[in-house]
Amino acid sequence: MTDPYGKIDQAKLAKLAEVSVQVGLNLQPGQDLVLTAPTTALPLVRQVVAAAYKAGANIVTPILSDDAITLARYESADDASFDCAPNWLYNGMAEAYGNNAARMAISAENPALLSGQDPAKVARAGKANSLAYKPALDHIVNFNINWNITAFPGLAWAKLVFPDLPDDEAVFQLSEAIFAASRINEPDPVAAWAAHNANLKSRTDYLNDQRFHALHYTGPGTDLTIGLADGHEWAGGASDAKNGITCNPNIPTEEVFTTPHAMRVDGYVRATKPLAHQGAVIEDIEVKFVDGRIIEASASKGEAAFIKLLDSDDGARRIGEVALVPHGSPISQSGVLFYNTLFDENAASHIALGQCYTDCFVGGADLSKDQIKAQGGNSSIIHVDWMIGSAEINIDGLDSNGKRTPLFRAGEWAV
Amino acid sequence: MTDPYGKIDQAKLAKLAEVSVQVGLNLQPGQDLVLTAPTTALPLVRQVVAAAYKAGANIVTPILSDDAITLARYESADDASFDCAPNWLYNGMAEAYGNNAARMAISAENPALLSGQDPAKVARAGKANSLAYKPALDHIVNFNINWNITAFPGLAWAKLVFPDLPDDEAVFQLSEAIFAASRINEPDPVAAWAAHNANLKSRTDYLNDQRFHALHYTGPGTDLTIGLADGHEWAGGASDAKNGITCNPNIPTEEVFTTPHAMRVDGYVRATKPLAHQGAVIEDIEVKFVDGRIIEASASKGEAAFIKLLDSDDGARRIGEVALVPHGSPISQSGVLFYNTLFDENAASHIALGQCYTDCFVGGADLSKDQIKAQGGNSSIIHVDWMIGSAEINIDGLDSNGKRTPLFRAGEWAV
Numbered sequence: 001m002t003d004p005y006g007k008i009d010q011a012k013l014a015k016l017a018e019v020s021v022q023v024g025l026n027l028q029p030g031q032d033l034v035l036t037a038p039t040t041a042l043p044l045v046r047q048v049v050a051a052a053y054k055a056g057a058n059i060v061t062p063i064l065s066d067d068a069i070t071l072a073r074y075e076s077a078d079d080a081s082f083d084c085a086p087n088w089l090y091n092g093m094a095e096a097y098g099n100n101a102a103r104m105a106i107s108a109e110n111p112a113l114l115s116g117q118d119p120a121k122v123a124r125a126g127k128a129n130s131l132a133y134k135p136a137l138d139h140i141v142n143f144n145i146n147w148n149i150t151a152f153p154g155l156a157w158a159k160l161v162f163p164d165l166p167d168d169e170a171v172f173q174l175s176e177a178i179f180a181a182s183r184i185n186e187p188d189p190v191a192a193w194a195a196h197n198a199n200l201k202s203r204t205d206y207l208n209d210q211r212f213h214a215l216h217y218t219g220p221g222t223d224l225t226i227g228l229a230d231g232h233e234w235a236g237g238a239s240d241a242k243n244g245i246t247c248n249p250n251i252p253t254e255e256v257f258t259t260p261h262a263m264r265v266d267g268y269v270r271a272t273k274p275l276a277h278q279g280a281v282i283e284d285i286e287v288k289f290v291d292g293r294i295i296e297a298s299a300s301k302g303e304a305a306f307i308k309l310l311d312s313d314d315g316a317r318r319i320g321e322v323a324l325v326p327h328g329s330p331i332s333q334s335g336v337l338f339y340n341t342l343f344d345e346n347a348a349s350h351i352a353l354g355q356c357y358t359d360c361f362v363g364g365a366d367l368s369k370d371q372i373k374a375q376g377g378n379s380s381i382i383h384v385d386w387m388i389g390s391a392e393i394n395i396d397g398l399d400s401n402g403k404r405t406p407l408f409r410a411g412e413w414a415v
Numbered sequence: 416m417t418d419p420y421g422k423i424d425q426a427k428l429a430k431l432a433e434v435s436v437q438v439g440l441n442l443q444p445g446q447d448l449v450l451t452a453p454t455t456a457l458p459l460v461r462q463v464v465a466a467a468y469k470a471g472a473n474i475v476t477p478i479l480s481d482d483a484i485t486l487a488r489y490e491s492a493d494d495a496s497f498d499c500a501p502n503w504l505y506n507g508m509a510e511a512y513g514n515n516a517a518r519m520a521i522s523a524e525n526p527a528l529l530s531g532q533d534p535a536k537v538a539r540a541g542k543a544n545s546l547a548y549k550p551a552l553d554h555i556v557n558f559n560i561n562w563n564i565t566a567f568p569g570l571a572w573a574k575l576v577f578p579d580l581p582d583d584e585a586v587f588q589l590s591e592a593i594f595a596a597s598r599i600n601e602p603d604p605v606a607a608w609a610a611h612n613a614n615l616k617s618r619t620d621y622l623n624d625q626r627f628h629a630l631h632y633t634g635p636g637t638d639l640t641i642g643l644a645d646g647h648e649w650a651g652g653a654s655d656a657k658n659g660i661t662c663n664p665n666i667p668t669e670e671v672f673t674t675p676h677a678m679r680v681d682g683y684v685r686a687t688k689p690l691a692h693q694g695a696v697i698e699d700i701e702v703k704f705v706d707g708r709i710i711e712a713s714a715s716k717g718e719a720a721f722i723k724l725l726d727s728d729d730g731a732r733r734i735g736e737v738a739l740v741p742h743g744s745p746i747s748q749s750g751v752l753f754y755n756t757l758f759d760e761n762a763a764s765h766i767a768l769g770q771c772y773t774d775c776f777v778g779g780a781d782l783s784k785d786q787i788k789a790q791g792g793n794s795s796i797i798h799v800d801w802m803i804g805s806a807e808i809n810i811d812g813l814d815s816n817g818k819r820t821p822l823f824r825a826g827e828w829a830v
Contacts, residue, residue: 073464086474
């Protein structure tokens with residue numbers, strides 16, 4: 001029996017844990033940490049816990065999921081189970097975040113885990129989970145606390161990305177792709193992240209000076225105008241959480257992003273990468289927006305799962321995030337399709353269905369829900385990114401008079 | 416690399432999961448289940464989850480601990496961490512049990528995990544945990560819900576029990592000892608448990624008819640009189656939880672037990688087996704009681720950990736449970752010292768320091784805390800069993816006039 005994780009560079013794995021704790025969370029002495037991960041990620045979970053305690057964490061609490069346990073439910077549970085969720089656990093998490101615990105999620109699970117299951121059950125379970133999780137998620141999307149998502153090369157995920165390699169080699173190749181994208185190979189990863197954050201900040205400063213009224217996307221199968229929310233603010237790289245801690249929510253990250261206007265999105269758009277969502281891989285998505293709402297949607301594979309997603313609630317057919325990523329980003333250039341939003345969203349410009357980040361407004365911390373809605377911010381129980389950028393996409397910035405500024409040409413920054 | 420778990424009989428493991436769900440919990444359709452276990456027990460956790468969903472469970476939520484993660488805290492955390500606990504998680508569990516979730520714990524961890532750590536830190540962390548866990552534990556000790564503890568042969572535990580065997584053989588031997596003690600080898604384990612419960616009930620019926628005022632223990636190093644609480648009630652085997660579900664809290668179980676009078680315990684007693692508690696193995700315990708309180712205590716090994724345990728709170732030096740187990744019980748006859756209370760307490764008569772079971776009173780469900788105290792019930796944040804029975808122990812029942820009835824002779828039932 002060969003250990004599929006035997007080839008992972010353990011020194012790099014320890015460095016990834018350190019970077020996730022020090023740069024990703026910027027965990028402060030005395031802070032609690034809630035850490036969610038699948039059991040397959042235990043080698044990284046153990047390193048993160050050690051790094052967190054070394055950084056002065058008070059109590060670190062890993063909450064471990066397990067692919068086999070998830071499947072056991074789909075195989076054996078009564079139908080009524082799929083409209084339920086462990087509310088007590090999510091209420092507990094909301095209590096922890098309300099008491100200033102930091103939050104880390106380690107992404108490692110099989111992106112196609114549930115692709116053989118009934119899409120209706122998957123959607124119902126996902127919706128029940130989203131509803132139960134909302135009080136905890138609100139602390140995260142509102143940046144009440146510092147948080148971070150990082151990744152570990154789980155075997156099933158690695159085999160989806162590198163289907164032709166032996167198990168241990170697939171895991172090794174995915175681990176190296178994760179390390180490279182996470183800047184772990186730099187001599188001083190913490191300094192490399194500081195430089196990268198400065199670079200992203202120069203982009204957001206430019207966009208916040210311009211304060212465009214809308215963005216116009218053109219490319220194969222795409223002619224889409226995305227209005228930006230009134231008083232929107234661009235963000236990227238490091239974020240200042242309301243608890244006063246500057247964190248890097250995503251490791252890796254290459255995007256700058258803001259809040260679109262939920263009522264001012266019109267035209268059609270074709271996805272440029274598959275979307276892996278709740279265990280289904282959805283391919284060749286095409287949708288048409290009118291007045292911000294998706295009124296037509298199709299996919300060559302996983303269409304039923306995609307339509308279920310759109311029907312999650314009133315806000316699920318509108319978008320809550322627009323993000324710009326150059327085609328030349330390191331993750332894009334690696335040529336690897338990760339089937340994982342954390343990576344694929346940093347290889348292409350994208351939009352997200354559902355909930356907006358209230359942080360992406362000028363003075364967002366002080367805005368009421370009604371004000372955010374009035375300024376165009378969308379509200380939903382879901383927040384799902386999908387990729388619409390490629391080397392063939394042009395993007396213009398439009399001011400309120402319709403004056404055009406070329407922003408992207410052939411997938412690269414034009415400014 | 417040899418899989419240390421490779422020799423476990425998978426059919427028996429699946430049967431243990433079924434017995435734990437059907438007999439141990441008597442899980443009802445639509446009930447939630449909260450399941451705690453170390454990651455080492457994942458093979459049984461997965462079987463239990465499958466069995467629970469097949470039994471109609473609504474949502475099963477495993478909360479997995481991990482020995483390496485526990486150790487990382489002792490190795491790296493700031494001193495202040497050891498007075499803290501994940502309150503949010505325990506508050507969530509209390510919410511779940513308050514909403515009628517069942518609870519299963521799988522015991523599999525290394526009993527000596529923390530034996531190399533500072534006993535003061537272990538005691539502080541244990542106390543902080545007990546305080547935070549009390550709202551959840553109250554639902555369990557008061558039998559508001561159906562609950563169960565079962566076991567899986569974790570490698571480190573197996574190597575402690577069978578230090579001279581190769582890894583996979585030690586795990587195999589411990590697995591077979593667990594299966595035998597849990598009646599998994601019977602042709603119909605569910606029927607075997609019904610017969611065993613009936614046998615234990617005939618013992619508790621006898622003791623409840625006698626309603627002894629006290630028990631008097633004599634043997635090597637032991638001359639101890641344990642007063643029984645006013646209105647005490649003997650229990651054993653199956654228990655009727657207040658949610659109307661009859662469960663078998665311990666798999667295995669061989670004991671009958673009741674509540675002693677916290678103020679009426681006098682004399683001295685020598686432990687007959689080592690006590691494994693919070694990662695320390697405490698050997699050759701000897702204590703002296705006066706008016707119910709331990710006023711002298713010693714141990715040949717782990718004495719500091721034992722004294723810390725006694726100092727947990729006011730009730731930790733008094734006892735809350737007295738249990739009778741014949742020396743001829745199958746677990747005792749196996750000759751295996753398990754270093755695990757779930758097994759060792761069923762191989763010998765024992766007492767428990769700390770919290771009493773309020774269920775072990777006539778009409779206990781309706782008694783207030785003050786009434787329970789007035790009748791002699793002890794209160795504490797701890798409940799720790801230790802073994803005082805052996806083939807050399809005699810026990811008499813005493814009525815309020817001092818009339819003696821021989822109960823145990825040379826470790827066996829005399830009635």
